[in-house]
Amino acid sequence: MALGTAPAPYELRFDSGRSCLDLVATNHPMERLYSVERLRAWLAGAGLVPPGAPLPGAGPQWLAAFRELRGHTAQLVQGEIEHRPAVTAAALDRVNALAAAAPPAPCAVRAPDGTLVRVLRGDPGCAGLVAAVARDAVDLLTDPVARALLRQCEGDNCPLVYLDTSRGRRRRWCSSEVCGNRERVARHRRRAALART
Secondary structure, eight states: OOTTOOOOOOOOOOOSSSHHHHHHGGGSSSOSOOSHHHHHHHHHHTTSSOTTOOOTTOSHHHHHHHHHHHHHHHHHHHHHHTTOGGGGHHHHHHHHHHHTSOOOOEEEEEOTTSOEEEEESSOOOHHHHHHHHHHHHHHHHHOHHHHHTEEEOOSTTOOOEEEOOSGGGOOOSSOIIIIIHHHHHHHHHHHHHHHHO
16 A cells, blocks of 8 residues: 555445345444445445435434444344344334334336336435334344344454345355455465465
8 A cells, every 4th residue: 555545445335135234234344334425325325315315414413323223233133143132122122213213205206218216205314214224123133034044244253244045045254255255265375374384
């Protein structure tokens, strides 16, 4: 890296299978929701708002609200994976409270080329967008089929959780390109070291 240049920020990820799990992934291995612009990008990437949607009022309080939901959701999901539901009672109460607000209402409109595109009726507020993700967490954790698909990444020091919808339910990593690639490189280095001895 050249002197005086910063490393590129970690990209936002949308490969966990649920928006609530994608939100949890924004805190590993470092904070990925470090600005309102990054939050806007995450909201669009998660499909909660159309790309370029105006979000009047978006500010630091929005970041705080989504980070709070992220923490509670992470506690709930980890409690389910570790079969420790009693530890997460306060988080459950808070996620339920956040899910109570009305999420933004979508509607379909014709684009200039005649195709249907999704827009939101009016400008969404923070409470409605947080509610949409909180409801996704409630849906995930109350659906026995989806809950049974929750998996912890097997990558070294990776706390991320995803839904294993792979054929045969054999997915091992949050991302084959990230943790899977690290594991393959480590395995190759171990074999090469053994071959040299």
